[in-house]
Amino acid sequence: MFDTAAKQQGDERVKSRSRFREALISPELGGICGTVLVFTVFLLTAHDSGMFNAAGVLNWSVVSAQFMILAVGACLLMIAGEFDLSIGSMIGFAGMTIAILSVNMGWPLWAAILATFVICVAIGALNGWICVRTGLPSFIVTLASLFILRGFTIFLPQTLVNKTIIGGVLDVADGDWLAPVFGGTFLKGLFQWLGDIGLIETFSQGVNKGKPVVDGVPMLIVWALGLVLFGHILLTKTRFGNWIFASGGDAESARNSGVPVNRVKILMFMFTAFCATVFATCQVMEFGSAGADRGVLKEFEAIIAVVIGGALLTGGYGSVLGAALGALIFGVVQQGLFFAGVESSLFRVFLGIILLFAVVLNTYIRRIITGEK
Template sequence: MTTAGQQAATASSAPGRVGLLARLVARPELGSLLGAGLVLTFFSLISGQFLSTLGAATWLDDSATLGIAAVAVALLMIGGEFDLSVGVMTASSALITSLLAVYAGWNVWAALAAALAFALAVGALNGWLVMRTGLPSFIVTLGTFLALQGLNLGVTRLVTGTVQVSGIREADGYTQAGYLFASTVQVGGAPFPVSILWWVAVTAAASALLVRTRFGNWVFAIGGSAPSARQVGVPVVRSKVLLFMGTAAAAWLVGAINLLRYTTVQAGQGVGLEFQFIIAAVIGGCLMTGGYGSAVGASIGALIFGMARQGIVFARWNSDWFMLFLGAMLISAVLVNNTVRRRTERVRG
């Protein structure tokens, strides 16, 4: 009787265990989580300073602004689109804020609001053009990238005579805005920037949006098949426009954090960041084809990025090795993501 009861209990519990294991393996962020653990362990063994309080503050700081934008880019990629203008937008929004505050005498808060309005308008235009013309988002946002880059350089040189703007520290409202976007918290004798808290908040909000709201379901449906989503009543155009506005808003936040922290902005900065955001999202589990990924995974991808970049510094290696590491991580992530996606389809099928 006891043996039979044990066998029955085992039989009844096995499907639950298998189901739990299958769900864990099917999670898009699983590969990035394992990768983060490996990177953390590797550099901890290489350098004793890597896991110190100051070391953690350094690589978390590096990951924070990258993670904020990567999470928004991940949502857009899940929806089946790309935004190549998000990197330059970080500079555009910072330049608008600083020009209005320093040269027009605006309060920093008003300048930040104007920069946010500009960013949202550009994001909405990107989304509208993609949906209206049917052109690939790669082409549309590449055009926006070039236009913003030209505006950044042209307007900044026209107003200041140089390619940078500084002096926002003396503007009205800087102290309060700086406290919100650029302050630090001492933990264990090391300064942890408030941008880390912004990163955590953005990740949590985006994750809740994806998994707990109707809009999140729409994003996955649109990324999987926009025509099918449209047939079941999903507002495809509105949803994609909002996703593009989300990447623009994230770029504004990153620009505000960097501007108020360093109090200066270069007209040419931000170029190339868009690829870092996409790479972080892919390392975090997003597929280039859309319909799959997670906000948490993109955030972990940014963490891997930051740990690797600063880990190489702690190890006192030549920084050129970082690009090799990044390329290997990207290829590995794509292979892992495709494998996980196929397994997920089998589990669901």
Template sequence: MSVKSKSIQNKSKDERLRKVSRLKVLLNRPELGALGGSILVFIFFGIVAGDTGMFSAYGTINFLEVSANLGIIAVAAALLMIGGEFDLSVGSMIGFAGICIAIPAIYWGWPLWCSILFAFSMAVLVGYTNGILVVRTGLPSFIVTLAMLFILRGATLALTRLITGRTQVPGLRVLIENDPIAWIFSADAFKGLFSWLGSLGIIALRQDGTPLATGVPASVLWWIGMTIFATWLLMKTRYGNWIFASGGDKLGARNVGVPVGRVKISLFIGTAVAATIYACVQVLDAGSADTMRGFLKELEAIVAAVVGGCLLTGGYGSAIGAAFGALIFGTVSMGIYYTDVDTDWFKVFLGGMMLIAVIFNNYIRRRVTENK
């Protein structure tokens, strides 16, 4: 890396070339705001709640799990926002996917893995419908997916009540045990490590000798894995370049041969699939599906993506930023219980943070595009 940058500098001996410090380069990254925000949040809770058990293994797993759930959908939402569109139907899709897993498994006797695959195929269908509607009609995705928000939520409620007579479907827990794929969404990782740490007395134990925090939840691994995958997509693949191009200038991208429509449709499928991963994690964790699951999650995902540096107008942003946005969200929403602050204030914080993030991101964009 250092050799290469040196050779470029040798090639272009421009007297107008100003040396740009590493700090300045860093300042132009979209995820900087969320990264800085995360650090601030951790410092804050470290001071306020450092000795309350928030940062014990158990407490850490707790706020990481909340962050992870949001992070899974926020990363996909960030990719879609960079591609220039919104998906407001993510929250409803979570509820819909939940009952797509539960009803076939409980009422129709499908094997669990089969109903999970069914939920994912429904997600692809919903995402494709969103995408094709936006691309074909040219309507703002805000409107199209807002309609889908109501349609999916309504259908979830109506179908569940029609089939089961109520709005909740419990009883999934017994099915998880022997299922070949359910562990992907429900198992804890590094259990041995946690037991070992427990036996050494580093992390807290229950009375029966098992550690309080049994391992790293699957959702956290999904969150990290998806962030890495999305970042790789954005930075290192052709498709990633197409996402930036489709969001930055739809017409321009099309004129140089970027298949803008296909890119956008695939991104809509991505958010719906991410919502289904979220649903799998939640349904298998709780052992039941609820028609109201995922309520307002679409907005939280957008908040995380925006805090993470995505521009509402598209063409700019980062998956790592969105992951950090989700981390801030999760840390504060759980951390607030460890402080004396009334939890009612959480939403105030959320809105304030989003405002600051948008103002900050606007400034960053101007820096990047106006040669400062």
């Protein structure tokens, strides 16, 4: 029987059972250290900029939630030993599909959203099926999907409406029962109460006088936290979670032990596509439009967040909580540079440095786990 992780019940590949060694190989260690470091830096450099008041916290929380939604799907898939480079294009494709079906074809928004989920999850299943049936690396299969989906995302709106941005989604969303699930806010009453008692800032004039600056938790954040909780429980508390680790750790041994490796991998591709579609739907509801350029490079940012969170590129090891912390680091740094008055282009420099550091650290951890020299 495969264990969910070495840090929980012990792994036969781990050579030492000392507490220090167990802590060292914890998937979340890098994410925890990085989170503490990042928050410490910005508490010292940007504490007077509004980064940690209600509006500032909402700002970087929303950005972190975007990374987090994608990171959950990418994390489970990477632990299962596969990659999906098409999720960035899937975001643009899903958003454009929702807009075309609802705005241009007159579908109810709820029907357009549900149809888009079915289409995108089916594409994820197709990616997985091709990988397991042909034996081709998922890197190649999903790279092909990246270009195919991006091409359709540009071609379809140009052909139908002769433009690459379709607006008017909020108009068709008015009164729709499903729209608030992706574009609404949660706990409005609580935030109004917090504003009334002075715990958070309120508007002092204008039509919004007396209303809190932050009037609730965006559904994007609710989706992010919900997916993290679901992914963590699935991975650490269920037999299917054991199968995910086993499929990425040693697929052949897993098959010999009765694990349905092919089914696990296909389902993880489908879940990754689901997460990308959740992101796209929330984004469309936020902006009220769909653009052909949405989601560019998001696949790499998701993978980097997962690597920062402690997942091994070789599969079979990782943590959803670690990936969530990696996404949090992304959001805080991206917005923190703005609050600290640092040139925003340096965010890419940070990505490169942190990726290199995370890969080196994860390689060292892999050697500890496997006993390699």
